[in-house]
Amino acid sequence: MRIRKLSAGDIIEAGCTRCKSTLNHTIVAMVGERVVKVECNTCHGVHNYRGPVEKKEKTISQAAPKKPSVPRQAKKDPGLAAIEEWEALKLALNADQAIPYDMTRKFRANDLIHHASFGLGVVKSIIPPNKMEVLFQSGIKLLRCQ
């Protein structure tokens, strides 16, 4: 929107340095169609016209500098995550089908095993040549297998 034609004596909004806000000012002097001097209607100070004080909206690019963002999930306590997973898993487990853990035995992912000290566990993954990750109630353990 263009400002309507102004002339000395008109009242316009301008930023006043003394009042530190955008207030009504009376135009004191103009050069052509440009307002050059105004008188603040509040403090009656005469100063160069500045135009209304712009409240600068911060654009997204000016927003806080991006910190290297760590995915929230990565901060989750891995132990806690394992316990939650275990809680969800154990509902589907059938302890009767658990294979007694034996390091000389072959296991596959998702096998249900029973370990003498850790109790029931589910094989998460096989890590060649001879290890496997097993989720127990107490968390994930690395066990030997064939």
Ligand SMILES: [Zn+2]
């Ligand atoms: Zn003022």
